[in-house]
Amino acid sequence: MLVACWLPWVLLRPNRLAAGDFLRLPPLDIGLGLLAALATALAGRFWPRAVPLLASTALSLGAWWLGSRTGAAVQGQAEFARASVSSGLWLWLLGAAVTVYGAGLVGRRLASVSGGVQPYLAWLWLPAVxxxxxxxxxxxxxxxxxxxxxxxxxxxxxxxxLYLILVALGLATLIGAPLAVWASRNARVSGVVLGVAGGVQTVPSLALLGLLIAPLSALANAVPALRAVGVSGIGVAPALTAMTLYALLPVLRNGVVALRGVLPGVLDAARGMGMTDNQRFWRVQLPLALPVWLSGIRQAAVMLVGVASVAQLIGAGGLGYFIFSGLQSGAADLILLGALPAALLAIVLDTLLRGLEAFLGRRLGRA
Structure with a gap:
């Protein structure tokens, strides 16, 4: 964050493609940035309770600079002028985000010892932004x-x-769940199923999408009913097929590990209570395995966010449209318009599913 104060913060260009000029922070803003960075660093050494608040302030300050500096740069410029974020601001935001994460850990540790609101202070930047x-x-x-x-x-x-992610994740869960149950009870089946799913993961996503074009085209030509419902060599059908295949490995692997990880003594106790095999599975084994199994589904969901971006290359749509349009035209702003929402989407999905894992874990712990 200290180094970021001396780097260029804004790139001003007459349009999205032309070369531009790098702009730096005014001296007053540099002084403010140095003060914020030094205060956060010193608080970490001498006053830990102030770290969450200072870290959140530093991140909010970076967001304020993002708007104020870019807004000031395009003021009075032509309509097509573009003010992009440069290395200084990206470095500041990265340092502030890392500091906020560490401040959250410090706040939780302090709250566990003496109580207080320190963990929540690290999130004050969110309503500000x-x-x-x-x-x-x-x-x-x-x-x-x-x-x-x-x-x-x-x-x-x-x-x-979102449609591609949710449908592919649902299909992977519907296919992978019964296979994981079968594989958890049979070592030979487990080796075959996990081996095939692992083999699919070794194929690059773009190559897999390309390999599916010919067989799906032939299938659509051979069965007109499939073509009538939208199955073809390009578009949504090969994208969903590839994404479902990619998502199978984490769903299968975590399902097998979770089901096998249930203590045999717990299952023996259920058997001693007179439960049938189906009752033991649905009432004991599956509830205990579900938090670990959800971890695999969470990993699959985050992975699918990236694979869905590549699906644009075969006409499936998605945020990859902006990423590849920006790459083709050399417009970094378009790339960010697709990449930043995709990254945020991955973080949101990870957070929601992680929260569901924690909720189920707490409920099972109380049970």
């Missing part, structure tokens, strides 16, 4: 300018991205 966004503070940032141009297409592709 949301308020800035709601007030249009980031309107000058090039990514927001691209979003305003691509507004309708953005939500269309975001919806398609």
């Amino acid at each position: 949301v308020a800035m966004a709601a007030l249009g503070h980031f309107a000058g940032w090039s990514v927001v300018a691209e979003y305003q141009v691509q507004h309708d297409r953005f939500f269309q592709e975001l919806g398609r991205h």
